[in-house]
Amino acid sequence: MAKTLFDKLWDAHVVTDLGDNNALLYVDRVFIHERTGSVALKSLQESGRTVRFPAHVFGTMDHIVDTLDGRGDSTLMPSGEDFIKAMREGCRWAGIKLFDVNDADQGIVHVISPEQGIVLPGLSLVCPDSHTCSQGAFGALAWGIGSTEAEHALATSTLRVTKPKQMRITVNGVLPDGLTAKDVILHIIGELGAAGGSGHAIEFCGPVIEAMDMEARMTLCNMGVELSAFTAVIAPDETAISFLEGKPYAPKGDAWDEAKSLWSSLRSDGNAIFDRDVIIDVSHLSETVTWGTSPEHAVEIGGLVPTADNTGCSVNHESISKALDYIGLESGIPIAGVPIDGAFIGSCTNGRLSDLRRAAAVLKGRHVAKGVKAICVPGSMKVKAEAEAEGLDQVFKDAGFEWRLPGCSMCFYAGGESFGTRERVISTTNRNFENRQGPKTRTHLASPATVAASAIKGCISSFHDLEDGMLDRKVAGGVG
Amino acid sequence: MTARSPGALANVEKFSVITAIAAPLMRVNIDTDIIIPSREMKRVSKKGLSNGLFAGWRYTDIDERVANPEFVLNHAAYLGTQIIIAGENFGCGSSREHAVWALVEYGIRAVIAPSFSAIFHSNCIQNGVLPVTLPADEVAALAKLAVGGSSGIFTIDLLAQHIIDPAGRTHTFEISPNHRQTLLDGLDPIDRTLTLKASIEDFEQNHYDGNTWAKLSENQP
Numbered sequence: 022m023a024k025t026l027f028d029k030l031w032d033a034h035v036v037t038d039l040g041d042n043n044a045l046l047y048v049d050r051v052f053i054h055e056r057t058g059s060v061a062l063k064s065l066q067e068s069g070r071t072v073r074f075p076a077h078v079f080g081t082m083d084h085i086v087d088t089l090d091g092r093g094d095s096t097l098m099p100s101g102e103d104f105i106k107a108m109r110e111g112c113r114w115a116g117i118k119l120f121d122v123n124d125a126d127q128g129i130v131h132v133i134s135p136e137q138g139i140v141l142p143g144l145s146l147v148c149p150d151s152h153t154c155s156q157g158a159f160g161a162l163a164w165g166i167g168s169t170e171a172e173h174a175l176a177t178s179t180l181r182v183t184k185p186k187q188m189r190i191t192v193n194g195v196l197p198d199g200l201t202a203k204d205v206i207l208h209i210i211g212e213l214g215a216a217g218g219s220g221h222a223i224e225f226c227g228p229v230i231e232a233m234d235m236e237a238r239m240t241l242c243n244m245g246v247e248l249s250a251f252t253a254v255i256a257p258d259e260t261a262i263s264f265l266e267g268k269p270y271a272p273k274g275d276a277w278d279e280a281k282s283l284w285s286s287l288r289s290d291g292n293a294i295f296d297r298d299v300i301i302d303v304s305h306l307s308e309t310v311t312w313g314t315s316p317e318h319a320v321e322i323g324g325l326v327p328t329a330d331n332t333g334c335s336v337n338h339e340s341i342s343k344a345l346d347y348i349g350l351e352s353g354i355p356i357a358g359v360p361i362d363g364a365f366i367g368s369c370t371n372g373r374l375s376d377l378r379r380a381a382a383v384l385k386g387r388h389v390a391k392g393v394k395a396i397c398v399p400g401s402m403k404v405k406a407e408a409e410a411e412g413l414d415q416v417f418k419d420a421g422f423e424w425r426l427p428g429c430s431m432c433f434y435a436g437g438e439s440f441g442t443r444e445r446v447i448s449t450t451n452r453n454f455e456n457r458q459g460p461k462t463r464t465h466l467a468s469p470a471t472v473a474a475s476a477i478k479g480c481i482s483s484f485h486d487l488e489d490g491m492l493d494r495k496v497a498g499g500v501g
Numbered sequence: 502m503t504a505r506s507p508g509a510l511a512n513v514e515k516f517s518v519i520t521a522i523a524a525p526l527m528r529v530n531i532d533t534d535i536i537i538p539s540r541e542m543k544r545v546s547k548k549g550l551s552n553g554l555f556a557g558w559r560y561t562d563i564d565e566r567v568a569n570p571e572f573v574l575n576h577a578a579y580l581g582t583q584i585i586i587a588g589e590n591f592g593c594g595s596s597r598e599h600a601v602w603a604l605v606e607y608g609i610r611a612v613i614a615p616s617f618s619a620i621f622h623s624n625c626i627q628n629g630v631l632p633v634t635l636p637a638d639e640v641a642a643l644a645k646l647a648v649g650g651s652s653g654i655f656t657i658d659l660l661a662q663h664i665i666d667p668a669g670r671t672h673t674f675e676i677s678p679n680h681r682q683t684l685l686d687g688l689d690p691i692d693r694t695l696t697l698k699a700s701i702e703d704f705e706q707n708h709y710d711g712n713t714w715a716k717l718s719e720n721q722p
Contacts, residue, residue, distance in 0.1 A: 033708075040678070045697060070691065077717060100543050107545040141715070149598075165620055167596055176691050177695060178705065179694055181694065185619070216589050219617075249616070272715075280714035340588065433539050434540055435542070455535060456534060456535075
């Protein structure tokens with residue numbers, strides 16, 4: 022019977038069929054971070070259990086570490102230090118490799134896992150973090166779980182999982198110059214809704230995906246969870262394989278050759294059946310941002326903030342009018358031109374080198390508008406070092422951006438730093454939820470280039486609105 | 502070590518039948534940041550979270566904990582609510598299990614919605630909270646009956662897989678037999694899985710014999 026890529030990944034990890042579409046799945050790798058992993062390790066230890074296969078478990082400090090120079094264990098978030106210390110002690114107790122606060126390879130879990138070659142095509146990988154789906158970009162079965170399930174995975178190397186339905190999203194056409202995976206995924210979420218992938222695993226495919234580099238594919242899969250999907254996957258190809266070759270934890274020598282030959286079979290059979298098929302053409306897409314408090318509140322940069330009256334559904338009506346209320350915008354106004362107070366570039370969605378290069382191409386020789394607090398947080402120490410080697414840090418700093426140390430930073434507010442009450446922020450992150458970036462802080466999601474352009478103009482803006490455009494601009498060593 | 506009777510989920514209550522009032526929260530995409538803001542997760546613990554439940558909606562001043570009179574759970578009529586009725590995609594967003602721990606600590610035993618995020622749904626099952634999935638129009642009808650709080654008593658019977666609404670009508674619901682059993686028994690999935698230890702070891706041996714590239718030793722690159 023014809024199989025999808027997801028079927029193949031699933032079948033390769035079934036330890037026992039538990040009936041009724043549930044299976045006990047083998048877990049090849051577990052990644053944990055200090056925010057939820059610390060709780061899982063502590064609970065595991067308190068219940069008298071152990072980590073079954075520590076060599077296959079990795080930890081990082083990303084969620085609540087400070088991103089200011091000279092950081093240590095103490096954090097701006099009250100009690101953050103407790104999480105950091107509990108994580109470090111837990112990892113030591115369990116014998117888990119930890120990418121610690123100031124290690125040369127520390128960073129956001131979904132940035133460093135691929136950098137290190139920890140995620141590989143064909144592996145199953147879980148993390149108590151919803152954006153684990155990012156790593157599905159490599160053709161791995163990677164999905165986010167809760168802390169109790171993390172304990173289960175740590176203690177047994179398995180998880181009890183209900184097999185989701187399957188959905189294929191084919192992205193056709195040619196992505197217009199300057200547009201990125203972020204615009205594509207915001208557009209898709211806007212079209213399908215924040216519950217559009219509910220109950221499904223998504224496979225992204227089509228010429229636009231094939232043409233994307235791995236960092237773009239990760240951005241795309243990252244926001245699979247914002248469709249409420251179980252996870253997202255992309256078939257591994259030469260692009261994925263060459264990305265991973267030589268990475269520290271990737272196989273070497275004969276093992277690499279063996280792996281490569283297996284990975285070439287990791288694709289959906291031509292006649293495989295999906296429960297749902299979505300075809301999207303992006304040839305006429307323009308920069309996409311959000312206006313409201315759900316990623317589904319997406320609008321093209323030339324579009325208008327919607328009205329609550331035309332949805333025909335009372336629940337939606339209520340949700341949209343509450344969203345407008347929170348975000349502090351009038352229905353019917355153009356989204357472009359809305360004044361901003363802050364700009365944030367970073368996160369597991371858009372904190373990789375290519376993201377920083379795109380933003381820097383817009384920022385070079387320009388300065389952020391007066392009164393805009395602008396921050397760039399590289400996704401990892403490695404991204405930071407590579408960006409600095411290209412001189413990108415200087416471009417950001419000259420433009421008036423703060424240049425920070427790696428972490429999740431202001432993607433979410435844990436009681437430490439925020440942009441401030443009712444401040445309006447344009448952000449390369451993944452969630453524009455109420456209070457996500459701070460109490461009453463208003464978040465608009467966008468791509469790195471759009472965030473950079475908006476920071477310069479002081480309002481939500483297309484990079485086309487800058488006087489000499491950005492498409493032909495280059496940064497030393499970088500691409501536009 | 503915490504006392505934990507073998508097989509039982511620590512601190513997890515079995516779910517069979519509840520009879521309680523329900524609070525309508527009829528918005529779509531109620532995310533886990535709304536259910537428990539990150540700033541409310543102050544300790545390396547599954548406890549001490551109920552005061553932060555729905556903090557952004559529940560308080561007009563979060564720091565001072567000033568109750569928002571508009572928020573449904575702050576109305577006297579909803580005191581003792583054990584059921585939440587919500588719009589689609591409840592629990593979307595962050596994987597934080599603190600959302601479910603906060604609900605449990607507050608006293609919520611069941612959530613009725615047209616759909617749930619996968620991680621939140623799974624977190625519910627792990628913690629003795631019943632996620633009931635019903636068609637949107639049925640959820641909307643139940644939400645109307647829940648308005649007024651204490652005047653409407655709902656019965657949710659997991660064994661029978663039905664809800665009896667305050668008007669006396671019965672609504673049957675589907676749930677995976679595996680999930681149902683976990684909730685009914687309150688059994689710890691880790692203990693259950695550890696009984697399959699031999700199968701796991703057999704699988705692992707074959708899995709890595711056939712995929713030597715996939716096995717690491719001592720976390721060394």
